[in-house]
Amino acid sequence: MRQNLDNKTALITGGSKGIGYGIAASLVEQGMKVAITSRSKEAAESAADQLNKIGPGKAIGIEADVRDYTSQENAVKQVMDKWGQLDLLVANAGIGHFAPFENLTLSQWHETIDTNLTGVFYSIKAAFEALKASKGFFISISSLAGTNFFAQGSAYNASKFGVTGFTQAVMLDVRQHGIRCTTIMPGSVATYFNNHEPNEKDAWKIQIEDLGQMVVDLMQMDPRTLPSKIEVRPSMPG
Numbered sequence: 001m002r003q004n005l006d007n008k009t010a011l012i013t014g015g016s017k018g019i020g021y022g023i024a025a026s027l028v029e030q031g032m033k034v035a036i037t038s039r040s041k042e043a044a045e046s047a048a049d050q051l052n053k054i055g056p057g058k059a060i061g062i063e064a065d066v067r068d069y070t071s072q073e074n075a076v077k078q079v080m081d082k083w084g085q086l087d088l089l090v091a092n093a094g095i096g097h098f099a100p101f102e103n104l105t106l107s108q109w110h111e112t113i114d115t116n117l118t119g120v121f122y123s124i125k126a127a128f129e130a131l132k133a134s135k136g137f138f139i140s141i142s143s144l145a146g147t148n149f150f151a152q153g154s155a156y157n158a159s160k161f162g163v164t165g166f167t168q169a170v171m172l173d174v175r176q177h178g179i180r181c182t183t184i185m186p187g188s189v190a191t192y193f194n195n196h197e198p199n200e201k202d203a204w205k206i207q208i209e210d211l212g213q214m215v216v217d218l219m220q221m222d223p224r225t226l227p228s229k230i231e232v233r234p235s236m237p238g
Contacts, residue, residue, distance in 0.1 A: 010033070024059060067119055140184070
């Protein structure tokens with residue numbers, strides 16, 4: 001039986017644009033209450049305003065930095081104070097620095113690992129009690145780069161290999177509490193990632209609404225069944 005998502009709540013890190021925004025839009029269309037975070041308060045609130053025009057769900061924007069554990073705790077607290085429950089956490093926030101290993105700066109390495117990997121740990125750590133109470137869902141957005149390495153991708157590969165392994169291990173830890181965990185590993189997606197501006201040439205790529213539909217499908221699936229790791233790629237190469 002497909003699960004009803006009306007009045008379910010979600011927290012999506014890095015939700016002001018790209019994959020996070022696409023997921024938020026799909027959830028709002030299903031009637032969910034969605035909090036999106038960004039390091040920019042203005043970006044988070046502006047995106048939430050756009051989401052609230054979609055309906056029938058609701059959205060709020062929260063300023064938060066996944067690299068700061070206290071910031072993640074505060075984001076979860078805001079959701080709980082406003083809606084009283086948290087049914088879904090999507091750890092989506094991510095960045096990429098791409099260069100030969102010897103040209104990566106220390107700050108680029110730490111920013112990549114702290115955002116893409118430690119940020120996922122901080123997010124689920126902060127949300128664990130709320131998700132345990134709701135028997136909720138934790139979804140991390142990894143990447144095909146989390147299983148396929150490539151030149152000039154050492155920091156990004158390391159972070160996404162880590163996200164994939166971390167989430168799969170967490171899945172085994174928390175399912176005893178009724179919490180489901182899935183890692184989604186997209187290939188090429190039409191987003192603003194790495195300063196890209198989406199355009200008509202991206203039509204062959206995965207679209208953000210496709211990943212949004214995937215999250216909806218996961219949420220609506222009977223809780224007895226769990227697709228724990230999903231690789232997703234464009235049907236045809238670009």
